[in-house]
Amino acid sequence: MPAVQETVERVKRIDVDQYRYGFETLIESDKAPKGLSEETVKFISEKKNEPAWMLQWRLEAYRRWLTMTEPTWARVDYPKIDFQDLYYYAAPKPKKTVSSLDEIDPEILKTYEKLGIPLREVAMLEGVEPKPGEEDPARRKIAVDAVFDSVSVATTFKAELKKAGVIFMPISEAIREHPELVQKYLGSVVPTSDNFYATLNSAVFSDGSFVYVPPGVRCPMELSTYFRINERNTGQFERTLIIADKGSYVSYLEGCTAPQRDENQLHAAVVELVAHDDAEIKYSTVQNWYPGNSEGKGGIYNFVTKRGDCRGDRSKISWTQVETGSAITWKYPSCILRGDNSSGEFYSIAISNGFQQVDSGTKMIHLGKNTSSRIISKGIAAGKSQNTYRGLVTAHRKATGARNFTACDSLLIGDKCGAHTVPYIEAKNSSATFEHEATTSKISEDVLFYCIQRGLSQEEAVGLVVNGFVKDVLQQLPMEFAVEAQKLISISLEGSVG
Amino acid sequence: MALLEVKDLKVRVEEREILHGLTLTVNEGEIHAIMGPNGSGKSTLSHVIAGKPGYEVTDGQILFMGEDLLEMAPEERAAKGVFLAFQYPVEIPGVTTMNFLRTALNAQRKARGETELMVPDFLKKVREVSKSLNIPQDMLKRGVNVGFSGGEKKRNEVLQMALFEPSLCILDEMDSGLDIDALRIAADGVNALHSPKRAMVVITHYQRLLNYIVPDFVHVMSKGRVVKSGAKDLALELEESGYAQYEDA
Numbered sequence: 001m002p003a004v005q006e007t008v009e010r011v012k013r014i015d016v017d018q019y020r021y022g023f024e025t026l027i028e029s030d031k032a033p034k035g036l037s038e039e040t041v042k043f044i045s046e047k048k049n050e051p052a053w054m055l056q057w058r059l060e061a062y063r064r065w066l067t068m069t070e071p072t073w074a075r076v077d078y079p080k081i082d083f084q085d086l087y088y089y090a091a092p093k094p095k096k097t098v099s100s101l102d103e104i105d106p107e108i109l110k111t112y113e114k115l116g117i118p119l120r121e122v123a124m125l126e127g128v129e130p131k132p133g134e135e136d137p138a139r140r141k142i143a144v145d146a147v148f149d150s151v152s153v154a155t156t157f158k159a160e161l162k163k164a165g166v167i168f169m170p171i172s173e174a175i176r177e178h179p180e181l182v183q184k185y186l187g188s189v190v191p192t193s194d195n196f197y198a199t200l201n202s203a204v205f206s207d208g209s210f211v212y213v214p215p216g217v218r219c220p221m222e223l224s225t226y227f228r229i230n231e232r233n234t235g236q237f238e239r240t241l242i243i244a245d246k247g248s249y250v251s252y253l254e255g256c257t258a259p260q261r262d263e264n265q266l267h268a269a270v271v272e273l274v275a276h277d278d279a280e281i282k283y284s285t286v287q288n289w290y291p292g293n294s295e296g297k298g299g300i301y302n303f304v305t306k307r308g309d310c311r312g313d314r315s316k317i318s319w320t321q322v323e324t325g326s327a328i329t330w331k332y333p334s335c336i337l338r339g340d341n342s343s344g345e346f347y348s349i350a351i352s353n354g355f356q357q358v359d360s361g362t363k364m365i366h367l368g369k370n371t372s373s374r375i376i377s378k379g380i381a382a383g384k385s386q387n388t389y390r391g392l393v394t395a396h397r398k399a400t401g402a403r404n405f406t407a408c409d410s411l412l413i414g415d416k417c418g419a420h421t422v423p424y425i426e427a428k429n430s431s432a433t434f435e436h437e438a439t440t441s442k443i444s445e446d447v448l449f450y451c452i453q454r455g456l457s458q459e460e461a462v463g464l465v466v467n468g469f470v471k472d473v474l475q476q477l478p479m480e481f482a483v484e485a486q487k488l489i490s491i492s493l494e495g496s497v498g
Numbered sequence: 499m500a501l502l503e504v505k506d507l508k509v510r511v512e513e514r515e516i517l518h519g520l521t522l523t524v525n526e527g528e529i530h531a532i533m534g535p536n537g538s539g540k541s542t543l544s545h546v547i548a549g550k551p552g553y554e555v556t557d558g559q560i561l562f563m564g565e566d567l568l569e570m571a572p573e574e575r576a577a578k579g580v581f582l583a584f585q586y587p588v589e590i591p592g593v594t595t596m597n598f599l600r601t602a603l604n605a606q607r608k609a610r611g612e613t614e615l616m617v618p619d620f621l622k623k624v625r626e627v628s629k630s631l632n633i634p635q636d637m638l639k640r641g642v643n644v645g646f647s648g649g650e651k652k653r654n655e656v657l658q659m660a661l662f663e664p665s666l667c668i669l670d671e672m673d674s675g676l677d678i679d680a681l682r683i684a685a686d687g688v689n690a691l692h693s694p695k696r697a698m699v700v701i702t703h704y705q706r707l708l709n710y711i712v713p714d715f716v717h718v719m720s721k722g723r724v725v726k727s728g729a730k731d732l733a734l735e736l737e738e739s740g741y742a743q744y745e746d747a
């Protein structure tokens with residue numbers, strides 16, 4: 001069976017338990033001492049066998065972080081985080097270094113199996129030969145760089161990617177193997193001093209993915225990473241860096257799930273994208289972290305900095321996100337439209353239920369001439385949740401002919417939740433054309449009853465109506481992710497209506 | 499055999515009594531027409547039978563195939579064969595009609611312990627039915643009722659009825675908004691479903707529809723009660739004399 005088809009099959013089998021990803025894997029782990037200090041930073045760097053420049057970079061970020069304070073402007077409310085009460089590094093204890101999947105801890109493989117990740121799929125590992133006349137199946141393959149806790153334990157498809165000249169590896173490896181690329185680009189989109197969480201990430205990031213697509217290359221498969229938080233009280237600090245060189249194309253998928261637990265878990269990832277002339281990067285996320293229990297306890301704190309730099313002329317960066325999990329989400333995937341005629345897109349579905357708090361949106365910074373951006377945001381608030389769209393669109397003085405279209409729609413389910421739209425628009429030249437549309441509506445009882453009269457349960461009806469509401473965004477996702485996302489949307493709204 | 503028995507039904511909406519003791523029996527294979535002035539409670543009756551929230555039954559009972567209908571969840575009623583063609587069908591943006599039909603049909607089948615219909619069989623069936631109702635295929639690719647004309651929405655209701663094969667079909671003013679040709683097509687669709695096991699309750703203001711769908715019984719509703727029942731001729735009579743004589747009933 002082709003890998004993609006298998007993924008879809010597995011995803012179809014996702015049963016609709018309350019939070020089915022709430023399981024924990026029993027693996028011994030190798031932890032940094034609790035708390036944050038120069039020693040912690042050095043410990044992490046040492047664990048990763050990092051060169052001196054990398055340690056220096058981290059230490060500078062750490063010292064910077066000490067001078068910063070947590071931002072409070074977002075519409076989220078949570079108890080103060082004690083940064084000294086967290087562990088900053090945890091790795092599954094490897095018995096030895098692995099060279100093939102068979103050598104990976106079966107516990108880990110089992111976890112992936114539960115998640116429906118076809119890591120062991122032979123077709124995937126060996127590649128499927130296209131039949132004559134058929135579309136090259138490689139185009140539809142997914143490469144999985146599996147991040148288990150803080151360490152990447154398995155990377156598939158390496159050979160095929162290598163043939164295309166694409167570098168796709170854990171960033172810790174890239175630091176050692178491609179220092180010139182990492183040094184050139186790391187922190188060039190999100191500087192170490194950018195914001196409290198990004199700076200923290202810069203000091204202690206554990207691992208993440210690194211992608212470099214050489215000039216003119218169309219990456220032969222969708223790249224995907226599955227993150228999983230599995231170590232009690234361990235902050236997760238993923239770092240991802242994707243570079244699309246001139247005229248190249250890459251599509252990257254990221255999906256996350258986490259085990260159910262009682263204590264809050266901090267996640268502060270940084271993702272940097274760089275698109276050179278005529279290059280295109282498509283970055284898709286399905287985020288399904290533990291949102292907390294029915295009383296609002298526990299759940300992941302998700303403070304993410306994601307930014308794309310359309311550095312070259314005619315470059316394009318497109319963010320698509322489906323946010324269903326986390327207790328708190330603070331996330332604004334953004335585009336800096338630096339190159340002339342470059343374009344940025346942001347397609348977002350943000351669902352909040354229970355006691356979840358979401359403050360998410362995007363920034364489109366128009367710097368080059370004739371740049372364009374498009375924002376389609378769909379917010380769904382249910383239960384006692386709060387869902388805020390926060391967006392910024394600016395046109396620089398020199399950004400003549402800048403264009404933006406923004407459509408923000410919010411759907412309320414029940415009357416104890418809230419949806420808020422906070423758009424900031426700033427045009428420093430008169431030739432910019434910015435359009436903004438926003439709607440807020442309540443899910444219609446008549447529509448739900450219509451569905452129920454035709455045989456759907458209340459929950460199925462809500463799922464169907466909401467999936468219709470977010471369709472424009474779902475369509476932006478690669479097919480195999482769209483199927484998964486649809487299920488997640490329905491699952492995450494369970495119990496949202498009485 | 500009695501399919502639907504409504505006995506002395508009293509219904510309140512927001513503290514106001516709308517149905518004041520309504521009785522109606524529909525047997526298998528029969529076609530019943532319900533006529534009556536605006537606001538007499540025809541849609542209310544159909545909503546209560548279908549299980550729409552917001553209605554409080556204060557007295558009386560409804561039996562469906564001898565079972566207490568009011569005890570069943572609305573989706574359970576649908577799976578058991580109660581179908582309501584709405585007076586005002588709603589729009590569901592982003593959900594294609596095709597997807598909706600399949601989701602609903604499979605939900606009903608699952609509730610009845612049947613297997614899902616295979617996609618090719620489903621498609622074949624939809625194609626047949628939509629063709630007979632003069633519904634173009636590309637309409638099925640659009641969002642449910644989104645941008646449909648009034649007549650198209652009504653035909654879409656009949657399409658669903660034909661697909662789900664319910665045993666009790668309640669048609670609330672399916673003739674409103676239909677032009678003459680569309681009316682005939684829709685009525686033909688309904689007639690094609692007529693069978694000795696299936697009963698129809700046709701709510702209408704116009705005797706014209708009853709030329710196409712010929713009822714066995716006609717009931718006049720006024721102020722929340724059935725005030726007169728008769729044969730087909732009663733409809734003609736009403737057309738002549740109006741409802742005035744029943745207003746004080």
Ligand SMILES: Nc1ncnc2c1ncn2[C@@H]1O[C@H](COP(=O)(O)OP(=O)(O)OP(=O)(O)O)[C@@H](O)[C@H]1O
Nearest residue numbers: 511512516534535536537538539540541542543552
């Ligand atoms: N949700 C509601 N709240 C208050 N009153 C209601 C509600 N629903 C129905 N009613 C009232 O109940 C009465 C019966 O309404 P219903 O819609 O059943 O009439 P009908 O016979 O179907 O009329 P028409 O021929 O105009 O469709 C009306 O007076 C209406 O205003």
Ligand SMILES: [Mg+2]
Nearest residue numbers: 540541542585
């Ligand atoms: Mg009515």
